[in-house]
Amino acid sequence: MSRIRTTNTTPELRVRALLRDIGVSVQRYAGKLPGRPDIVLQRHRTVLFIHGCFWHGHSCAKGRPPATNVQFWTKKITANKVRDRRVNRQLRAAGWRVITIWGCAFRHEGSLIKRLRRLLG
Ligand SMILES: [Zn+2]
Numbered sequence: 776m777s778r779i780r781t782t783n784t785t786p787e788l789r790v791r792a793l794l795r796d797i798g799v800s801v802q803r804y805a806g807k808l809p810g811r812p813d814i815v816l817q818r819h820r821t822v823l824f825i826h827g828c829f830w831h832g833h834s835c836a837k838g839r840p841p842a843t844n845v846q847f848w849t850k851k852i853t854a855n856k857v858r859d860r861r862v863n864r865q866l867r868a869a870g871w872r873v874i875t876i877w878g879c880a881f882r883h884e885g886s887l888i889k890r891l892r893r894l895l896g
Contacts, residue, residue, distance in 0.1 A: 791814065802817065810858075824873065824874070833877045
């Protein structure tokens with residue numbers, strides 16, 4: 776029986792490990808998809824994006840722009856959000872399910888695992 780590992784690693788590797796732990800096979804995807812998703816689960820017709828809260832403007836404490844250069848950051852992050860929405864639309868139109876995992880989700884891995892199980896189980 777595989778155990779949920781707790782090593783320090785990049786968010787993407789962590790999600791790959793969590794998926795393996797819940798029995799979802801993660802294979803390499805050779806094709807090209809809009810937005811270059813972090814993980815493609817071809818059998819589930821599902822793509823996963825792992826988004827940093829800051830860069831992608833998450834509505835959490837970590838998603839707030841810094842106090843200096845507010846205009847600069849707001850513009851930059853708004854552009855990222857617009858692109859994210861466009862990519863989401865393109866993928867969904869092509870029949871893909873899109874799952875976004877925010878950086879802050881790793882602070883509650885139990886909930887993250889439950890969510891992945893629910894969506895992919
Ligand atoms: Zn967040």
